Amino acid sequence: xxxxxxxxxxxxxxxxxxxxxxxxxxxxxxxxxxxxxxxxxxxxxxxxxxxxxxxxxxxxxxxxxxxxxxxxxxxxxxxxxxxxxxxxxxxxxxxxxxxxxxxxxxxxxxxxxxxxxxxxxxxxxxxxxxxxxxxxxxxxxxxxxxxxxxxxxxxxxxxxxxxxxxxxxxxxxxxxxxxxxxxxxxxxxxxxxxxxxxxxxxxxxxxxxxxxxxxxxxxxxxxxxxxxxxxxxxxxxxxxxxxxxxxxxxxxxxxxxxxxxxxxxxxxxxxxxxxxxxxxxxxxxxxxxxxxxxxxxxxxxxxxxxxxxxxxxxxxxxxxxxxxxxxx
Amino acid sequence: xxxxxxxxxxxxxxxxxxxxxxxxxxxxxxxxxxxxxxxxxxxxxxxxxxxxxxxxxxxxxxxxxxxxxxxxxxxxxxxxxxxxxxxxxxxxxxxxxxxxxxxxxxxxxxxxxxxxxxxxxxxxxxxxxxxxxxxxxxxxxxxxxxxxxxxxxxxxxxxxxxxxxxxxxxxxxxxxxxxxxxxxxxxxxxxxxxxxxxxxxxxxxxxxxxxxxxxxxxxxxxxxxxxxxxxxxxxxxxxxxxxxxxxxxxxxxxxxxxxxxxxxxxxxxxxxxxxxxxxxxxxxxxxxxxxxxxxxxxxxxxxxxxxxxxxxxxxxxxxxxxxxxxxxxxxxx
Numbered sequence: 001x002x003x004x005x006x007x008x009x010x011x012x013x014x015x016x017x018x019x020x021x022x023x024x025x026x027x028x029x030x031x032x033x034x035x036x037x038x039x040x041x042x043x044x045x046x047x048x049x050x051x052x053x054x055x056x057x058x059x060x061x062x063x064x065x066x067x068x069x070x071x072x073x074x075x076x077x078x079x080x081x082x083x084x085x086x087x088x089x090x091x092x093x094x095x096x097x098x099x100x101x102x103x104x105x106x107x108x109x110x111x112x113x114x115x116x117x118x119x120x121x122x123x124x125x126x127x128x129x130x131x132x133x134x135x136x137x138x139x140x141x142x143x144x145x146x147x148x149x150x151x152x153x154x155x156x157x158x159x160x161x162x163x164x165x166x167x168x169x170x171x172x173x174x175x176x177x178x179x180x181x182x183x184x185x186x187x188x189x190x191x192x193x194x195x196x197x198x199x200x201x202x203x204x205x206x207x208x209x210x211x212x213x214x215x216x217x218x219x220x221x222x223x224x225x226x227x228x229x230x231x232x233x234x235x236x237x238x239x240x241x242x243x244x245x246x247x248x249x250x251x252x253x254x255x256x257x258x259x260x261x262x263x264x265x266x267x268x269x270x271x272x273x274x275x276x277x278x279x280x281x282x283x284x285x286x287x288x289x290x291x292x293x294x295x296x297x298x299x300x301x302x303x304x305x306x307x308x309x310x311x312x313x314x315x316x317x318x319x320x321x322x323x324x325x326x327x328x
Numbered sequence: 329x330x331x332x333x334x335x336x337x338x339x340x341x342x343x344x345x346x347x348x349x350x351x352x353x354x355x356x357x358x359x360x361x362x363x364x365x366x367x368x369x370x371x372x373x374x375x376x377x378x379x380x381x382x383x384x385x386x387x388x389x390x391x392x393x394x395x396x397x398x399x400x401x402x403x404x405x406x407x408x409x410x411x412x413x414x415x416x417x418x419x420x421x422x423x424x425x426x427x428x429x430x431x432x433x434x435x436x437x438x439x440x441x442x443x444x445x446x447x448x449x450x451x452x453x454x455x456x457x458x459x460x461x462x463x464x465x466x467x468x469x470x471x472x473x474x475x476x477x478x479x480x481x482x483x484x485x486x487x488x489x490x491x492x493x494x495x496x497x498x499x500x501x502x503x504x505x506x507x508x509x510x511x512x513x514x515x516x517x518x519x520x521x522x523x524x525x526x527x528x529x530x531x532x533x534x535x536x537x538x539x540x541x542x543x544x545x546x547x548x549x550x551x552x553x554x555x556x557x558x559x560x561x562x563x564x565x566x567x568x569x570x571x572x573x574x575x576x577x578x579x580x581x582x583x584x585x586x587x588x589x590x591x592x593x594x595x596x597x598x599x600x601x602x603x604x605x606x607x608x609x610x611x612x613x614x615x616x617x618x619x620x621x622x623x624x625x626x627x628x629x630x631x632x633x634x635x636x637x638x639x640x641x642x643x644x645x646x647x648x649x650x651x652x653x654x655x656x657x658x659x660x661x
Contacts, residue, residue, distance in 0.1 A: 027468065052468060058498065060491035066457020067464060067495065073446055074396065074465035097451050098458065107429030108651035109441040145655045167653045192655050240656025 003185055008149075009041045009178040011156035016042070016079065018186070019163040020049055023077065026163060029055040030064055030081025030117075037081060039119070039178045061087050065094035065116060069102065072112040077163065082118040085172065086129045099168040100143030113166045115159070120148070121211055121261055122294065123175035125301060131294035133210070133262035138170040139239045139271070145169040145192060146238040148210040152182035154236055157190035165192055174211040195242035197249070201231035204255035204315055207246055207272055209235040212261045212306060219311035230315055238268055243275060250276045255318050256284045259311050264288025283321070287314045329554075330389040332612065335546045336605045337622045338385035342405040343602060344623075344630040345414055346376045349404070349421055349435070352634065353581045362582040369638060370421045370581075374435050375402040379544075379576030382601035383508045384409040386549025387476055387569070390557045396444045396462045396475045398455035400508075401436050402575075403448030406478050412440035418633040424640035431643040432651065444473075453483035456492035456505070463501035463566075474502040474560050482513030484527045490534075496566035497534050504553065504560050505531065505568040508543065510575035515587055531568035543571030544601040547608055574599070 006014060013036075020026045028042060034056040036043035046054040057064050061082060068080035082088040088095065099112050120133040138146045145167050149155040155173060162169040169192075190196075198213060199220050208216040213234035220230040231249050235241055250256040256276045258269035264286055273284035289304045353374040355365030377384070380402075388409035391397065399406040408414060412428060420427030421435050428440045439447035446462060449455045459477035466473050483489050484507065496503045507527035511518055524530065531538035537559070541552040549571055556567040574596035578585035585593075606619055649660060 055464075058491070058494060060495060062488045063457040063460065063491040063495050066454070066488060066492070067461030070398075070446075070458035070461025070463070071465040071468075072461075073441075073458065074462040074469075076465040076468060078461075093451055093454055094457060098449075098454060102447065103653070104651045105429065105433040105437040106439040106441070106447055107427070107432045109429070109439055110446070142660075143653050145653065165655045167655045169655075240659045243659075 003183045005181055006152055006156070006184045007178060008152045008155050008173070008180045009039050010043070011152040011184050012041045012159050012173065013043050013045060014184070014186070015156045015159040017045060017048060019160060020045070020053065025075060026077045026079065027053045027055060027071070028079040028081065029057050029068065031057055031059055031083055033081050038083065039175070041173070041178070061090035062094055065091035066098060068114045068116070069094060069098045069112055072114045073102065073110045077113045079115045079117060079163070082116060084130050084175070085118040085120045085134050086132050088116065088118040095170070096141055100141045104143060111166060112168045115162045115169045115171050117171045117173065119175045120172045121174040121176055122301065122305060125296055125298065127296040128293040133260065135172055135238050136262060136266065136268040139268050143168060144239065146172070147192065147236070148172045148238055149236065150174070150177070150210050150213045150234050152180055153184055153188060154190060156184050156186065157188050158192070158236065161190060161192050172210065177211050190236070193237045193240040193242055195236055195245045196234045197231065197245070198234050199230070199232040201229040201253065203229045203253060204257060204318060205231045205233060205246070205249040205253045206257045206259060206311065206315065207233045207235060208259045209238065210261065212259055215306065215308055216259050216311055219308040219315065222308055222312050223315055228315060228319065241272070246272060247276060247279055250282050251280055254282050256282055257287065257315055257318050259287045259306060259314070261306060262288055263291050265291045283318060285314055285318045287311060330550060332547060332605065332609050332614065333618055333622065335385050335389060335550060336602070336609065336619055337626065338389070338409050339381035339546060339602055339605065340622050340626040341414065341629065342381045342384060342408050343378065344626040345408060345417070345633070346378050346404055348630045348634050349374060349418070350376055350577070350581045357580065357582060359580060360578065360583040370435070371423065372434055374421070374581040375579065376577045376581055377402045377405040379596065379600065380508055380510055380573045381405055382546035382549050382605070383506065383543045383571045383573055386546045387504070387506055387553040389550055390554050391476060393443050394471070394473045396446055396466070396473065397478070398446050398459040398462070398475070399448045399478050400452070400455060400480055401448060401450050402480065403438055403478070404435065407438050407440060407445050407448065410440070410445045411443035412445055414629060415633045415636045418637040419640050422637040422640065423642065424637055425643040425647070426640045430647060432647070453479060453486035453488045455479060456483070456488050459503055460492045460496045460501055463496065463503045464499060466502060474504060474557060476504050476506060478506045478508055481507060481509040481511065481518040481527065484530060485522060490530070493531055493536060493568070494534050497536050500565040502560050502563070503566040504557055505566060507568065507570045509570060509572045512575050512579070514579045515583070526570065528568060528570040536566055536568055538568035538570060540570040540572065543573035544599050544604050545608070546601060546605050573601070
């Protein structure tokens with residue numbers, strides 16, 4: 001099999017290129033995507049497919065998403081670029097009231113196959129309106145699929161799956177992963193809703209997603225030096241989420257720690273932890289950001305970041321039976 | 329040119345449909361000081377377009393089933409005029425399984441994709457971006473069809489109105505925007521809340537050709553919409569039709585609309601589009617009894633729809649869990 005070394009951004013562009021070659025109904029629309037997108041995740045696509053299918057748009061988030069809904073209802077499969085999730089908030093009606101609900105409220109007469117890309121996460125010193133991780137907002141909404149790829153391979157395989165699934169997909173790439181490079185197997189299928197076990201372990205289960213899964217992996221490596229065996233699961237898709245894999249793992253280890261970059265309060269980690277507690281009665285803990293806006297100065301931004309050491313501390317506290325302490 | 333009696337028939341059917349729905353909705357929702365009885369056949373908010381029928385009839389007479397249409401929360405007239413079956417429409421208002429949406433949407437989300445009606449919408453101005461996207465899809469697929477996008481005067485104060493007009497003009501899309509201006513934004517006078525000269529002026533500010541018309545004169549609406557749609561079909565880009573009409577009823581069917589000046593309402597009732605059409609019909613040498621017969625036929629058709637809907641079964645409760653999403657279906661908690 002042919003492997004190629006691609007960045008997370010290039011992997012997405014390659015997945016979209018292949019999907020557009022295979023399905024002429026797929027188009028992409030968004031601000032600046034003709035120039036490759038501000039992160040290069042559309043590089044080469046305008047040259048390949050022309051402005052009819054790679055559509056530069058005005059700065060009109062409501063209409064980028066709303067037009068995508070109209071296109072989908074009329075037989076097109078659009079990829080709607082929101083630039084960053086913070087800007088998708090300008091299109092919440094179109095996402096939540098239209099894309100997510102049209103199929104149901106029209107009694108199944110129409111479907112809304114679309115992929116709404118809205119990168120999440122810290123992006124050094126981008127401050128309060130360009131750094132958020134809002135995946136929990138969308139996981140809450142019936143009708144939506146929520147995907148958070150954490151590696152270049154997953155960005156290739158999950159974008160491919162999202163474009164084929166026929167549902168509205170909230171596709172959340174991480175802004176600090178664009179340059180992350182990996183060997184891409186273009187034949188590798190990753191089904192939506194399937195997690196990846198990044199590391200096997202016996203003492204506790206750490207569940208995470210997106211960039212934080214890689215941070216959790218670092219923490220697990222540090223923990224192993226201290227004799228703690230942590231299993232690390234990258235959820236990859238938040239809705240539907242792979243509860244079988246999480247519950248199987250937590251049932252074996254007896255302890256579950258959920259870690260995410262998003263704010264801890266009312267985050268998706270609460271859903272995972274509560275499910276494990278209800279189903280297994282196992283000990284659970286959460287670790288996420290404090291409920292503060294992301295600050296600009298590095299010392300302020302740091303207050304919202306989760307480090308490997310913080311994850312290791314939370315893991316040890318969970319093993320010791322102490323309440324895990326969220327950062328102040 | 330659609331004969332006036334055909335335009336009148338569409339208006340009479342809309343009027344009969346909404347009159348019947350209005351009666352069936354009393355006690356259907358607790359709002360405006362009215363009590364909900366829990367017994368109404370049409371439940372929840374019911375937004376009537378009574379008095380505005382000439383706009384739906386005059387525009388939709390030019391549309392064919394392959395053309396697409398987006399509507400508003402006040403969308404019964406557009407749906408009927410686009411060709412939806414009134415029996416299935418009434419079943420939807422009654423929440424029955426045989427409704428156009430299987431009872432999942434009701435009045436505010438009524439849709440019939442089989443005739444190109446892509447849905448009423450519970451959110452003001454939400455149909456505009458959907459309409460331009462549908463038009464972009466038609467253009468991409470080289471389909472010989474257009475989109476009619478209905479919205480109210482209140483919608484022109486929401487951002488998606490500006491975004492969508494600009495978008496349609498930038499891409500030269502086949503859309504006829506129709507501002508059905510009934511003078512009221514829910515319970516507030518629109519002119520008190522709107523700066524400038526309104527929908528047509530705003531369209532012209534993005535370089536779009538726009539025309540204003542007496543929305544109570546179905547022949548005038550029909551003539552103007554025909555001219556604008558001819559340009560849209562010829563690939564000349566979007567157009568906007570600003571049709572001035574009046575909402576006879578309150579914001580919802582149980583709203584007595586006592587906030588309005590009674591003289592204003594009395595004047596509007598004299599300018600009823602069905603009466604205007606009758607006068608035009610007479611002046612063209614038509615015989616009133618022809619229109620009387622249309623009224624009777626419309627009443628009988630809607631009576632049958634009400635009887636059908638009243639006897640129709642409810643949806644299977646399991647339908648609450650279908651048509652949501654395929655990926656992850658079954659994982660509802």
